[in-house]
Each structure stands twice: as C-alpha cells, then as structure tokens.
Amino acid sequence: MKILLTGATGYIGSAVTEHLAAAGHQVVALTRGAEPRPGRAWHAQVVGDTTDPASLAGAVGPDIEGVIHLAPPSGDADVDTAVVEALAAPLRGTGRPFVYTSGVWVLGATGGAREVGEDAPTDPIGIVGYRPLIERRVLAEAAEGVRAVVVRPAVVYGRGGGIPAILVDRARGQGVPEYYGEEGVRWPTVHVDDLAGLFVAAVERAGAGTVWHGVGEPAVPVRELARAAGRAAGVLAAPHAVPVEQAAEVFGPLFAEALALDQSVSGAAARTVLGWQPERPGAVAELTAGSYRPVEVFGAPEGAGTDAEVAAIRRLVAEVEHAQQNELVDGFLAVFRREDPVWTTGHGKRLSGFEEIAAFTRKVLPGATAGSTAVYDVERVLFLRPDVAAVNVRQQPVGPDGGRLADRPEGRPFYVLVKEDGVWRVGAAQNTVVVG
Known part of the structure; x- marks a missing residue:
C-alpha cells in the first residue's frame, strides 16, 4: 500500500517508517517543509502541518491507500477534529484504512483491576483530556466506509528514547534515580519497534471501528524502571520517590500527573486477533543493558x-x-x-x-x-x-x-x-x- 504517514520524522514515526518499508509498503511522509530528508525510507513527501488543518487539503490524494496519523495532538480539540476530517474525508466509501494514534492514558488509573482491555471505559487524565472525543470521532468514520482504527500505545521505550530517557537524564543530573508518586506505581510499556509492528498489522488487517492496545508489558513497577535508568546513567543507588507536587515543578502539573499514573493494561487482543508478536527485551532489560547505554x-x-x-x-x-x-x-x-x-x-x-x-x-x-x-x-x-x-x-x-x-x-x-x-x-x- 501507499500510506500517508503523519509524524514520520518523530521517535515513533521513524520506527513505523522502517517497518512499513520492510513490509513492502510505500511511505508518503507528511512534512512541514519540502526539503529532502536523506536516509529516510520514504517513497515521497507531501507538505502539510497537522496544526493547520487547511494545509492538509490534497494531502490524501487518490493514490493514497491508507493513512496512519502519528503526529502529536495540537492541544486544541477543534483543531484535532478538523485534522481528522481532512485526512479521513478522502477515504470515505473506499474501505481504506485510517489509523489514529491515541494512548493508554485515556484509561486513567486502573486501580486494582488486572490488565484492563480495550472494552474498559475511558477516564482520561488531564494531559489527554479530550483524546476520547477524538477517538470517537475517528471510529465514527467506520459508518462512512472508512476502515477506521485506533491504536493506544503504552509508555514507549527503546532506541534510547521515549519517556524512559527522561528517567536516565534525571538520574544522571540528580545523581540518584527517581520515580514519581507512590512506590507501587506501574506503567504499561512497549518497545518502539514492537509498536511499529502493531501499526503495520493495524493498517493491513485491523477491522473497521476497532481499538487496540499497544502493550508489550502490562504493568512494570516504575521503581524498577528508575533503578534500571540509574544503571544506564551510571548511577548505582536506591531509587528515590519524588512527590507529584515536587515533580510538577520540573515537568508541569499535567505531565507530572501522567508520570505518577498507576496502570495495568492488557495488549492480549492484538496478539490474539491481529497476530501481533512483541519480541524485544522488556523495558527494565533495555534500560539495563540496551540502547540507553551505548x-x-x-x-x-x-x-x-x-x-x-x-x-x-x-x-x-x-x-x-x-x-x-x-x-x-x-x-x-x-x-x-x-x-x-x-x-x-x-x-x-x-x-x-x-x-x-x-x-x-x-x-x-x-x-x-x-x-x-x-x-x-x-x-x-x-x-x-x-x-x-x-x-x-x-x-x-x-x-x-x-x-x-x-x-x-x-x-x-x-x-x-x-x-x-x-x-x-x-x-x-x-x-x-x-x-x-
């Protein structure tokens, strides 16, 4: 397929590009400028900006056989709704896929529940407050003849990036590993290359109107991630708990709340139905002896x-x-x-x-x-x-x-x-x- 990819230059988008190309697809990258990007496995570039819906007119031409929307949200619900409209409208009546990227933070704290699935109700924290609205807007396109799909990634790691890289940088800068909120906080995680494989599976064969959790490990204790991040930073010390209020002074209140969010989320449905097989090392192993320590x-x-x-x-x-x-x-x-x-x-x-x-x-x-x-x-x-x-x-x-x-x-x-x-x-x- 020839697939339009937003967010193609980003951390996740770079991995998705590689995996799509390896699977035989042609990636058309939506970029803000027309300057060439050597070394990218792109078939072509289209100029557009997902913070400016009007700039997306014509981005989804008749030769585009699917869209994966990876670009981060603008922070404005009306803008993001208009972006979905601009990207999905040309696909109506074609049965072609439109894959939207959300995230497991829309579920909120999962409490004592063990590995909640895609059927769990949303209860978004502040940083993703309107995301469920956009998810519903995307899924409504299924009634218009679009193979509309939502993917909710867990906390993404690997290739030395993602939120775990923040833990490494903080450990190096503070001289002690740190985590945020309560000691028992858990994060669902997924390796960026495994997640890229899920996007390939979703664009190829996910059904219309479906939601999928991109979760490799359902509930990793963040205290252990912090310890491993300290190891990657060369800091061998017991992890230190940072209250959310103190973390908010560094990261802002919305992101601090997200870092302290306790979740246990299942990714089993994608394995069973789509045949997705996450196979990379777990987050702790990757931090301890992987890409975060060259x-x-x-x-x-x-x-x-x-x-x-x-x-x-x-x-x-x-x-x-x-x-x-x-x-x-x-x-x-x-x-x-x-x-x-x-x-x-x-x-x-x-x-x-x-x-x-x-x-x-x-x-x-x-x-x-x-x-x-x-x-x-x-x-x-x-x-x-x-x-x-x-x-x-x-x-x-x-x-x-x-x-x-x-x-x-x-x-x-x-x-x-x-x-x-x-x-x-x-x-x-x-x-x-x-x-x-």
Missing part, C-alpha cells in the same frame, strides 16, 4: 546486523550477572563453550577446560553473594572476526539494595566470545581487580 564497537561495519550482534553479546553478559547475583551454578556454566574454555578468576586462579571451571563454580558460587554482589556493563566490543569478539566489561560491587559499595574494588572482566551455532558463548575469560 557501547563502543570496533572491527565491524555499522548497521542492523552489527547492532543485533552487540545486543546478543550484552544479553550474554546480562546472563553472567543474573547467574552471579542469584548464585545459579547451571546458569553461569551455560555461558561457557564446552570445548576447552579457559578462565582466570579475579583472585588469579587459572582454570582450564569446562570440567575444571564447573567444579570451581560449584564450590565457590553458592553463598558467594551473602553480603554483596556485582553488576556487569559492556563497555567495548572488538570483532576480531564475525564469530569472535573481544569484550571489555566493567564490574561494580553493589549491596543488597543495588547501591555501589565504595569500599570494594571494581573488576575489569575481559571476555573472548565465540559464536557457535548462532549463539555467543565465553571461550576465554580474565577478571582483573582494579586497584585504586
């Missing part, structure tokens, strides 16, 4: 293939951390290749072969984290070959609350990883204690 990469060309390999290497190191922190002997041994691995421990003990490493691990790992454990962060990856990588890791000792133990030295593990049967494993490891 890694220096050498010896490999830039691109999606290298990014995927680096992500897989980071997941392997995260497995090391998880096994160490939870004293999982089998989990720790699973990161090593079976054929002749070698490991020099932080105390200088040299181990050769899988059986020797296994015997040592079974002896020392149980009980090792009684007073402290450690976090592991990948800092540099050198690809010696496509299937061999040298990896520098920073190992920091932490206490039970996740705070940095200042009286314990850091470690600098060095791993030589080998990719076998599509899986990265440790072939050689050296752990060096940093002496201050």
Whole structure:
C-alpha cells in the first residue's frame, strides 16, 4: 500500500517508517517543509502541518491507500477534529484504512483491576483530556466506509528514547534515580519497534471501528524502571520517590500527573486477533543493558546486523550477572563453550577446560553473594572476526539494595566470545581487580 504517514520524522514515526518499508509498503511522509530528508525510507513527501488543518487539503490524494496519523495532538480539540476530517474525508466509501494514534492514558488509573482491555471505559487524565472525543470521532468514520482504527500505545521505550530517557537524564543530573508518586506505581510499556509492528498489522488487517492496545508489558513497577535508568546513567543507588507536587515543578502539573499514573493494561487482543508478536527485551532489560547505554564497537561495519550482534553479546553478559547475583551454578556454566574454555578468576586462579571451571563454580558460587554482589556493563566490543569478539566489561560491587559499595574494588572482566551455532558463548575469560 501507499500510506500517508503523519509524524514520520518523530521517535515513533521513524520506527513505523522502517517497518512499513520492510513490509513492502510505500511511505508518503507528511512534512512541514519540502526539503529532502536523506536516509529516510520514504517513497515521497507531501507538505502539510497537522496544526493547520487547511494545509492538509490534497494531502490524501487518490493514490493514497491508507493513512496512519502519528503526529502529536495540537492541544486544541477543534483543531484535532478538523485534522481528522481532512485526512479521513478522502477515504470515505473506499474501505481504506485510517489509523489514529491515541494512548493508554485515556484509561486513567486502573486501580486494582488486572490488565484492563480495550472494552474498559475511558477516564482520561488531564494531559489527554479530550483524546476520547477524538477517538470517537475517528471510529465514527467506520459508518462512512472508512476502515477506521485506533491504536493506544503504552509508555514507549527503546532506541534510547521515549519517556524512559527522561528517567536516565534525571538520574544522571540528580545523581540518584527517581520515580514519581507512590512506590507501587506501574506503567504499561512497549518497545518502539514492537509498536511499529502493531501499526503495520493495524493498517493491513485491523477491522473497521476497532481499538487496540499497544502493550508489550502490562504493568512494570516504575521503581524498577528508575533503578534500571540509574544503571544506564551510571548511577548505582536506591531509587528515590519524588512527590507529584515536587515533580510538577520540573515537568508541569499535567505531565507530572501522567508520570505518577498507576496502570495495568492488557495488549492480549492484538496478539490474539491481529497476530501481533512483541519480541524485544522488556523495558527494565533495555534500560539495563540496551540502547540507553551505548557501547563502543570496533572491527565491524555499522548497521542492523552489527547492532543485533552487540545486543546478543550484552544479553550474554546480562546472563553472567543474573547467574552471579542469584548464585545459579547451571546458569553461569551455560555461558561457557564446552570445548576447552579457559578462565582466570579475579583472585588469579587459572582454570582450564569446562570440567575444571564447573567444579570451581560449584564450590565457590553458592553463598558467594551473602553480603554483596556485582553488576556487569559492556563497555567495548572488538570483532576480531564475525564469530569472535573481544569484550571489555566493567564490574561494580553493589549491596543488597543495588547501591555501589565504595569500599570494594571494581573488576575489569575481559571476555573472548565465540559464536557457535548462532549463539555467543565465553571461550576465554580474565577478571582483573582494579586497584585504586
């Protein structure tokens, strides 16, 4: 299909563009100016501004086979209603799709309900106060022969952006991770690339007059997101609760209310009916060992293939951390290749072969984290070959609350990883204690 996309230059729009193009669609981007945008996977550009409905006349020409409206709302209900009219009217009687982007904040606080679905009544918070009105206006187009669809994304993360990036910046600037409102606040979340996949599914096959929740994880404790954001910022400290009134001084009262909103929202319907399959790491994992903490990469060309390999290497190191922190002997041994691995421990003990490493691990790992454990962060990856990588890791000792133990030295593990049967494993490891 040839699809007009508003908000094509934005955080979500960039991902949706890529996924539409990968699915064989032609993206016609609505942009405020006609200047070319190199590097975009756009078929064409059309000039228009979603804060000026009159500028959209002619944007949806007869060759446009669908519209995805991703541009943010203007803040004026009348303007946004007029934008929907301008974009949807040319589609009437054609059965072509019009997909509108709303958000789960229209549901308000979900209280004790577990994973509310699309049939839940709306109770919008202030920042999205008139959004349900626009949703109803869009869905009414189904009676006019438009395949009108509403997608409500959760809190979007991934690619180093979205609201979680604010948590990272605040942790870095304040020197402590912070979250807002009550300790039990939860956010439904979705990775931006998984969400882009839902938009593709919606424009291709969602029925007229339907609403879909773009939710990968229904209820992530924001305190854990804050802790992970601190990790991404290099701040190892217990998360700090910020009252909504204090947050309002930084973010304004409307956004502060949104940050403190407790929700549990289901995305199951899109999985069941549309076949949507969110598959990216969860929000905490992405903050801890993903796009919010860049890694220096050498010896490999830039691109999606290298990014995927680096992500897989980071997941392997995260497995090391998880096994160490939870004293999982089998989990720790699973990161090593079976054929002749070698490991020099932080105390200088040299181990050769899988059986020797296994015997040592079974002896020392149980009980090792009684007073402290450690976090592991990948800092540099050198690809010696496509299937061999040298990896520098920073190992920091932490206490039970996740705070940095200042009286314990850091470690600098060095791993030589080998990719076998599509899986990265440790072939050689050296752990060096940093002496201050």
